[in-house]
Amino acid sequence: MRTTSSILTLSLLAGSYAVPHVQLQNRLPGIEWADCPPELNAFDPHGRTFGCGTLEVPLDYTGEIPGTLNLDVIKIPALKQPKKGSILFNWGGPGGDGLVNMASASPIVQPITGGEHDLISWDPRGTGKTLAYNCYPNATDRAATLAWHHAQLANASEAALGRTWAEGQILADDCGETLKDVGNLVGTAFTVRDMFQIVDALGEDGKLRFWGFSYGTLLGATALAMFPDRIDRAILDAVQNPMEYYHTFGDPEMYTDTDETWQEFLKACIENPNACALAKHASSAGELGEKIDRLIEDLKEEPIPAGQSIVGYTEIKSLMNSKLYFPTHYRDLAEQLELILTRNTTAPAVLGDVEDPEAAAASSPEALFGIRCSDKFLRTDDLDLVRAELEGQLYKVSAMFGDAPTNIITACPQWNFAAKERYSGDFRVKTSSPALIIGNTWDPVTPWKSAQTVSELFEGSALLKHNGHGHMTIAQPSACTSKHIADYFLAGTLPQPGTVCEPDTPLFHERPTAS
Ligand SMILES: *[C@@H]1O[C@H](CO)[C@@H](O)[C@H](O)[C@H]1NC(C)=O
Numbered sequence: 001m002r003t004t005s006s007i008l009t010l011s012l013l014a015g016s017y018a019v020p021h022v023q024l025q026n027r028l029p030g031i032e033w034a035d036c037p038p039e040l041n042a043f044d045p046h047g048r049t050f051g052c053g054t055l056e057v058p059l060d061y062t063g064e065i066p067g068t069l070n071l072d073v074i075k076i077p078a079l080k081q082p083k084k085g086s087i088l089f090n091w092g093g094p095g096g097d098g099l100v101n102m103a104s105a106s107p108i109v110q111p112i113t114g115g116e117h118d119l120i121s122w123d124p125r126g127t128g129k130t131l132a133y134n135c136y137p138n139a140t141d142r143a144a145t146l147a148w149h150h151a152q153l154a155n156a157s158e159a160a161l162g163r164t165w166a167e168g169q170i171l172a173d174d175c176g177e178t179l180k181d182v183g184n185l186v187g188t189a190f191t192v193r194d195m196f197q198i199v200d201a202l203g204e205d206g207k208l209r210f211w212g213f214s215y216g217t218l219l220g221a222t223a224l225a226m227f228p229d230r231i232d233r234a235i236l237d238a239v240q241n242p243m244e245y246y247h248t249f250g251d252p253e254m255y256t257d258t259d260e261t262w263q264e265f266l267k268a269c270i271e272n273p274n275a276c277a278l279a280k281h282a283s284s285a286g287e288l289g290e291k292i293d294r295l296i297e298d299l300k301e302e303p304i305p306a307g308q309s310i311v312g313y314t315e316i317k318s319l320m321n322s323k324l325y326f327p328t329h330y331r332d333l334a335e336q337l338e339l340i341l342t343r344n345t346t347a348p349a350v351l352g353d354v355e356d357p358e359a360a361a362a363s364s365p366e367a368l369f370g371i372r373c374s375d376k377f378l379r380t381d382d383l384d385l386v387r388a389e390l391e392g393q394l395y396k397v398s399a400m401f402g403d404a405p406t407n408i409i410t411a412c413p414q415w416n417f418a419a420k421e422r423y424s425g426d427f428r429v430k431t432s433s434p435a436l437i438i439g440n441t442w443d444p445v446t447p448w449k450s451a452q453t454v455s456e457l458f459e460g461s462a463l464l465k466h467n468g469h470g471h472m473t474i475a476q477p478s479a480c481t482s483k484h485i486a487d488y489f490l491a492g493t494l495p496q497p498g499t500v501c502e503p504d505t506p507l508f509h510e511r512p513t514a515s
Pocket residue numbers: 137138140141
């Protein structure tokens with residue numbers, strides 16, 4: 001099946017873009033579905049075979065560079081017939097693996113959607129096998145570089161920020177050199193266009209049904225803003241402030257609730273002494289918090305060797321930050337912090353999750369930098385401007401985790417190219433059907449405030465508060481939230497203003513090994 005369409009003319013209605021008005025002859029060959037490989041099908045509790053296929057899309061939507069690109073697409077078939085139109089998923093990052101994440105999360109998300117839709121995901125350009133964002137020729141090279149790149153969080157010492165800034169320039173230059181021909185073809189706006197190519201190729205009603213998590217909400221917000229007339233359903237779950245994403249160095253609003261989320265961890269720990277290894281070290285959350293604060297300051301001055309690694313300020317902060325994303329990891333976090341607190345460095349578990357450069361190198365971590373940095377409008381070679389945002393804004397938003405984005409804030413301002421197309425509007429649109437915006441009360445990286453902000457931007461959208469912890473609603477599930485999501489996908493029903501959903505299981509009560 002081949003049809004011709006001119007999607008650029010549609011986009012131009014929505015605002016001004018840095019894209020020349022070129023008419024493309026877009027071939028839409030459709031998706032040829034085949035069976036997915038066993039390792040993807042293995043995730044299915046129903047023993048089904050998933051569909052895997054590829055879709056040819058334009059390499060360069062401006063038309064300057066001829067050629068096409070193949071997107072790898074996965075389809076989880078609907079559980080019930082007759083089925084409704086497909087729902088597309090994006091798993092965040094940016095850089096998350098679309099196929100593996102879709103297959104592995106389908107047992108959780110398919111029942112939540114009501115089971116009447118095919119679920120579709122794909123490896124966005126820059127990830128998987130599609131223009132993979134490799135700034136280094138091979139994993140060995142990448143590991144060697146990452147082992148010292150971005151080693152320090154800014155508040156580790158007086159010297160840390162300057163050093164990480166210099167490392168950020170090296171990363172930016174490495175990527176600029178390696179990707180000088182194709183790097184600018186990777187960015188969110190082109191990914192939005194790819195997404196609508198998938199919608200078109202599915203041959204349904206030509207409308208987008210979407211559930212995006214974390215960075216997936218940024219992709220979703222950009223899609224809604226660029227193509228407001230093509231939206232049937234859109235759930236933005238764990239919302240990033242899109243104006244900050246495009247127009248700040250380090251997205252300060254992201255950390256609005258991080259300190260509060262940490263306090264919740266401490267409180268729940270003291271309330272659940274049998275499940276929280278740290279509880280025996282204090283009689284109140286306040287006292288425990290002070291102990292950990294002191295530990296962090298001690299590690300700044302005197303890090304602890306553990307095996308061939310070192311547990312210092314950056315390692316403990318990174319551990320805490322990443323584990324706060326998932327309540328299923330809270331027991332582990334407590335155990336690891338206890339080992340560090342008691343200087344029990346013989347236990348191999350101490351460093352279990354502290355970043356392993358080999359593991360990081362096996363995946364392609366540059367995608368996260370590449371996509372975020374290429375999307376951002378701000379550039380500077382003046383470290384003082386960056387320091388002002390970091391210390392003047394981020395440290396005020398979060399006294400505990402304000403330096404978490406040190407790697408982004410030191411690399412992106414020095415990025416030496418930009419995505420060929422970036423959405424530059426203000427996101428104030430009315431979509432053809434209303435979006436559902438969902439935020440957690442205690443999310444360490446996508447705060448409730450950003451969900452409110454985005455809901456105000458998209459006219460007619462509804463806002464649902466998931467009164468849970470961690471990053472994304474699925475981190476601490478709620479039957480109430482799931483019901484609202486199903487009602488929305490199945491019937492377009494929106495929650496009443498002010499709706500709040502409670503999670504099913506309190507902190508430290510979930511099965512310890514689930515994740
Ligand atoms: C990795 O790339 C570097 C630089 O091109 C090269 O010198 C090295 O031999 C490569 N290593 C492997 C294991 O391929």
